[in-house]
Amino acid sequence: LVATVLEGGPAAGDAASRLGLAGGPACVLALAVPGEETEPSSVEADLQRVAGAFALHLAAVHPRSAVALVGGVVYGVIPLAGDGEGVDLRAVAVAEEFLSRIGARSHVVVGIGGVAGGPAELPQSRADADRAVRVLRTRPAGSRVARLTDVQISAFLLELGSAMAAERRVPSGPVARLAAYDRRHRSQMVATLRAWLDAFGDVTAAAAATHVHVNTFRYRLRRVGEIGGLDLADPDARFAAMLELRLRAMVDQPTGEP
Numbered sequence: 001l002v003a004t005v006l007e008g009g010p011a012a013g014d015a016a017s018r019l020g021l022a023g024g025p026a027c028v029l030a031l032a033v034p035g036e037e038t039e040p041s042s043v044e045a046d047l048q049r050v051a052g053a054f055a056l057h058l059a060a061v062h063p064r065s066a067v068a069l070v071g072g073v074v075y076g077v078i079p080l081a082g083d084g085e086g087v088d089l090r091a092v093a094v095a096e097e098f099l100s101r102i103g104a105r106s107h108v109v110v111g112i113g114g115v116a117g118g119p120a121e122l123p124q125s126r127a128d129a130d131r132a133v134r135v136l137r138t139r140p141a142g143s144r145v146a147r148l149t150d151v152q153i154s155a156f157l158l159e160l161g162s163a164m165a166a167e168r169r170v171p172s173g174p175v176a177r178l179a180a181y182d183r184r185h186r187s188q189m190v191a192t193l194r195a196w197l198d199a200f201g202d203v204t205a206a207a208a209a210t211h212v213h214v215n216t217f218r219y220r221l222r223r224v225g226e227i228g229g230l231d232l233a234d235p236d237a238r239f240a241a242m243l244e245l246r247l248r249a250m251v252d253q254p255t256g257e258p
Helices: 001-009 010-020 038-060 089-102 119-137 148-166 174-185 189-198 203-210 214-228 237-254
Strands: 026-032 066-070 072-081 109-113 146-147
Touching: 001 010, 001 072, 001 089, 001 119, 001 189, 010 119, 010 146, 026 119, 038 072, 038 089, 038 148, 066 146, 072 119, 089 109, 089 146, 119 146, 119 148, 146 148, 148 237, 174 189, 174 214, 174 237, 189 203, 189 214, 189 237, 203 214
Parallel strands: 109 146
Antiparallel strands: 026 072, 026 109, 066 072
């Protein structure tokens, strides 16, 4: 029934009624565990345990909720009181309470979809939750719970990077020119640019991060501008370079997520 509700279609309304989710706003929570380097059977067993534990947790805090393991993701649908701004913060609290209960060793991450006004909008809430989970699975540290609204830009970048990787398209631009120069001359132009951007333009900090003298770093940075045709004083050019660096990393090391 939960899968029917999440997928939408003619039978979704009846399934929602049978689950007690036909009236009022609700949202979808998606729970996943990192499994890229784990045996599929082990991941499946972990997910089954998570699904059981999450169902028990929701039964205590949201009696009209529903939980199911669908396509390698544990989904929970919970009703929400009201439809004003911030109503989904209750879902965040529920997710954080659950993670606190099961402990840090589980490595579960939880994506939270947008508030659905009725059963017809639950598939979109599920899609939002899936996108949020995908972002969380690429972050080895940090928050384990996120609404799509919290990570939407990161989600856009992941989707763009995945599309480019699927089409085997490598971003072109100043960073591509620097990378080509590095391959020919065994230099560190891309690393220099990345360190400078990561340090928000602080040459001293960037030089320390790359283990070179400040004057050496300044020389390399000047060469970055010359070789890449990059105006480092232009905010738009800096943003484009940061985006190109991020996309190149995604294309070189795709996440493998759908």
